[in-house]
Amino acid sequence: MNQQSGTSGLIFNEPLLWDKSCKGRCAMSLPRQDVDRAELDESLTGDAPELPQLSELDVARHYTRLSQWNFGVDSGMYPLGSCTMKYNPKTNEVQAARQGFAGAHPLVGDEFSQGALKLVFNLEQYLAAITGFDAVTLQPAAGAHGELAGMLIIYAYHAKSGKQRSKIIIPDTAHGTNPASASLCGYESINIQSGENGILEPEAVAAVMDEDTAGIMVTNPNTLGLFESNIKEIADIVHSKGGLVYGDGANMNAIMGVVKPGELGIDVLHLNLHKTFSTPHGGGGPGAGPVAVVKSLEPFLPIPRVVKNLDSYKFVTDYPDTIGRLHTFYGHFGVLIKAYSYILSMGAKGLSDASKLAVLNANYVKESLKGTLNLPYDLPCMHECVFNDEFQKKDHITTMDMAKRLLDYGFHPPTIYFPLVVEGAFMVEPTETESKEDIDQFINAVKAIAKEARENPEKLKKAPLLTKVTRLDEVAAARKPCLRG
Amino acid sequence: MKEISDLNLPDDVKYTKDHEWAKLDSDIVTIGINDYAQDQLGEIVFVELPEVGDTFSEGDEFGSVESVKAVSEMYIPISGEIVGINEALEDAPELVNESCYDNGWIIKVKPDDVAQLDNLMDKPAYLDMLKG
Numbered sequence: 001m002n003q004q005s006g007t008s009g010l011i012f013n014e015p016l017l018w019d020k021s022c023k024g025r026c027a028m029s030l031p032r033q034d035v036d037r038a039e040l041d042e043s044l045t046g047d048a049p050e051l052p053q054l055s056e057l058d059v060a061r062h063y064t065r066l067s068q069w070n071f072g073v074d075s076g077m078y079p080l081g082s083c084t085m086k087y088n089p090k091t092n093e094v095q096a097a098r099q100g101f102a103g104a105h106p107l108v109g110d111e112f113s114q115g116a117l118k119l120v121f122n123l124e125q126y127l128a129a130i131t132g133f134d135a136v137t138l139q140p141a142a143g144a145h146g147e148l149a150g151m152l153i154i155y156a157y158h159a160k161s162g163k164q165r166s167k168i169i170i171p172d173t174a175h176g177t178n179p180a181s182a183s184l185c186g187y188e189s190i191n192i193q194s195g196e197n198g199i200l201e202p203e204a205v206a207a208v209m210d211e212d213t214a215g216i217m218v219t220n221p222n223t224l225g226l227f228e229s230n231i232k233e234i235a236d237i238v239h240s241k242g243g244l245v246y247g248d249g250a251n252m253n254a255i256m257g258v259v260k261p262g263e264l265g266i267d268v269l270h271l272n273l274h275k276t277f278s279t280p281h282g283g284g285g286p287g288a289g290p291v292a293v294v295k296s297l298e299p300f301l302p303i304p305r306v307v308k309n310l311d312s313y314k315f316v317t318d319y320p321d322t323i324g325r326l327h328t329f330y331g332h333f334g335v336l337i338k339a340y341s342y343i344l345s346m347g348a349k350g351l352s353d354a355s356k357l358a359v360l361n362a363n364y365v366k367e368s369l370k371g372t373l374n375l376p377y378d379l380p381c382m383h384e385c386v387f388n389d390e391f392q393k394k395d396h397i398t399t400m401d402m403a404k405r406l407l408d409y410g411f412h413p414p415t416i417y418f419p420l421v422v423e424g425a426f427m428v429e430p431t432e433t434e435s436k437e438d439i440d441q442f443i444n445a446v447k448a449i450a451k452e453a454r455e456n457p458e459k460l461k462k463a464p465l466l467t468k469v470t471r472l473d474e475v476a477a478a479r480k481p482c483l484r485g
Numbered sequence: 486m487k488e489i490s491d492l493n494l495p496d497d498v499k500y501t502k503d504h505e506w507a508k509l510d511s512d513i514v515t516i517g518i519n520d521y522a523q524d525q526l527g528e529i530v531f532v533e534l535p536e537v538g539d540t541f542s543e544g545d546e547f548g549s550v551e552s553v554k555a556v557s558e559m560y561i562p563i564s565g566e567i568v569g570i571n572e573a574l575e576d577a578p579e580l581v582n583e584s585c586y587d588n589g590w591i592i593k594v595k596p597d598d599v600a601q602l603d604n605l606m607d608k609p610a611y612l613d614m615l616k617g
C-alpha cells in the first residue's frame with residue numbers, strides 16, 4: 001500500500017461539443033414526414049438556437065472523457081475543511097432509486113404518498129433526537145438556505161414579540177455565509193473577535209449584546225475546528241437581553257451523537273445533510289439544510305409541515321405565524337431519502353462512532369504534520385485542523401503552491417485561505433471515512449511537498465505538473481473572464 | 486511577500502490602521518490602499534467603487550478590493566462626499582498593484598472636516614504599528 005496514487009497516464013483530450021459538431025449528424029433517424037408542410041406565422045419564428053449536431057457515440061464519449069478529468073470522493077481523499085466531504089455509501093443511492101420513491105409524484109396527494117410522508121416525519125424526529133431540539137423542518141435546499149430560514153425565524157420571533165431589533169453578533173470564526181444570511185433579514189452584522197486561543201470569550205459577547213441585538217450566530221465547532229467551550233455562558237448572556245442563539249451546524253460531523261446543541265442554549269440550528277449525513281455534496285448535489293428549533297420557535301417553521309394522526313400522515317399549512325414556504329413541494333426529497341438511509345444503516349452507535357473517528361483522524365493529521373506545517377492554534381481539535389505556510393515563507397512557497405502540488409500526489413487540495421483569522425490557512429478535514437493507510441499517504445505527501453519547498457521551490461511554483469491542465473492563470477480568469485463557449 | 490523594510494511608504498501621505506493612505510491636495514483628499522495592503526492581498530482582480538455624490542462618515546465601508554485570495558473591505562478615514570472615483574480600475578484593477586499611490590488611487594473625497602486627517606498616522610507611526 002505504498003504506491004503513490006497520483007501518477008501520469010493517458011488522458012484523452014476533448015474539444016467543446018460545438019467544435020465536434022458536423023452538419024447533418026444526428027443521434028436518431030426521424031420517420032418520414034407524412035403530413036403537409038405548414039409554415040409558421042412569422043411572429044412565432046426566429047433564428048434557430050445554435051445546437052451542436054452529433055451522433056450518440058460523440059455525446060457518450062464527450063461526457064465520459066469529461067468525467068475522467070473529474071476528481072471526486074470516489075476517486076481519492078478529499079480533505080476539504082469546513083465541507084465534510086465524506087464518502088457517500090452506495091446503499092443510500094439504492095434506497096433512493098426504489099420504485100416507490102423514484103416514481104412518486106408530489107401532486108398525487110397525501111393519501112397516495114403515505115410512505116414518503118412517513119419518511120419525512122420520521123427523519124424530522126430522528127434529526128430532532130440527534131440535535132436535542134423539539135421540531136425540525138426539512139425544506140431548506142442547502143446550508144445557506146437553512147441559515148436564511150433560521151434567521152427568518154429569529155426575525156419573525158422578534159416581530160411577533162412586538163419590537164424588531166436591528167443587529168446580530170457574528171464572531172470571526174463563524175462560517176462565511178452567516179453575515180449574508182443576517183443581511184438578507186435586514187440585520188446589521190456586529191463582528192467580534194475570538195480570544196487568543198481561538199475560542200469565543202463571554203466578555204466579548206457581553207460587551208456588545210444589548211436590547212437592540214437580535215442574537216448571535218455561532219458556528220460550533222468553529223471554523224478553526226475548535227469546540228466553543230463557553231457556549232452555554234454566551235447563550236445565557238444573549239438570552240438575558242432577550243436575544244436568540246443561532247447555531248451553524250455545518251460542523252455537526254464532529255459532535256453527532258456526542259453533544260446535543262439543543263442542550264447548549266442554542267435556539268435554532270441548521271444541519272447540512274450533504275455534509276454530516278453522507279448525501280452527495282457539491283456538484284453531486286443538490287443539498288439539503290434542515291433547521292431544528294426549540295419549542296417556542298416551532299410556530300414560525302416553514303409550511304407545509306407533516307403531521308401524524310394515528311397511523312396516517314398529512315401536510316398541514318394552517319400555522320398563522322409561519323415564515324411561509326421556502327421551497328416547492330417539500331424540499332429536495334431525494335436527498336432526504338439518502339440521509340434517512342444513512343441514519344438507519346448506521347444506527348445510534350454508528351453515528352456517534354463516526355463523529356469520534358472524524359475527530360480522531362483530524363487530531364492524528366494535526367499531530368503528524370505540526371512540525372511540517374505551522375499550527376497557529378495548538379489545541380486538541382475537533383473534526384478539522386488549520387495549519388498555515390509560516391514555515392515555508394523563507395523559501396517563498398505559499399499555501400497555494402502546496403495545495404496545487406497535492407494534486408500531483410493524487411489528493412484533492414484542502415480548503416485554503418479560510419478561515420480568515422489564520423493568514424495563509426491550510427485547513428484539513430480528513431473525515432471518518434478515510435482509513436489510516438490513506439491518511440498516512442496524505443501525511444507523507446504533505447511532508448514530501450514541504451521537503452520540495454526547501455529543496456526545489458521552483459518546481460512547486462509550477463505545480464500541478466501531472467494534471468490534465470497545469471497551473472491555471474487564476475488572475476487572468478478573474479480579470480478577463482471568458483463566459484461563452 | 487515583501488519584508489517591512491522593502492515596502493514603498495512615501496513620506497507625503499498619511500496612513501490608516503487598515504493599510505490605506507490619504508493625501509490632501511488643496512481641499513480634496515485622495516485615498517487608496519498602500520503598498521503593504523496590495524502586497525498582502527496579491528494580484529487584485531476587482532475593485533468595487535462607490536458613486537460620485539455618495540457621502541460617508543469616518544469609518545464607513547466605502548468599497549472593497551478583491552484578489553484571488555480574498556475580498557477586503559475598505560473603510561473611509563475621513564467624513565465627506567465622494568467627488569471622484571478612479572474609473573480606470575474597472576478595466577484595469579492591476580493598477581492598484583502596479584502603482585498604488587499614483588495611477589492606482591481609488592477615491593477623491595471632499596472632507597467635512599480636514600482636521601480629521603490629523604488622527605491618521607505618519608510613516609514612522611505606521612511602521613511602528615506594522616512591526617507590532
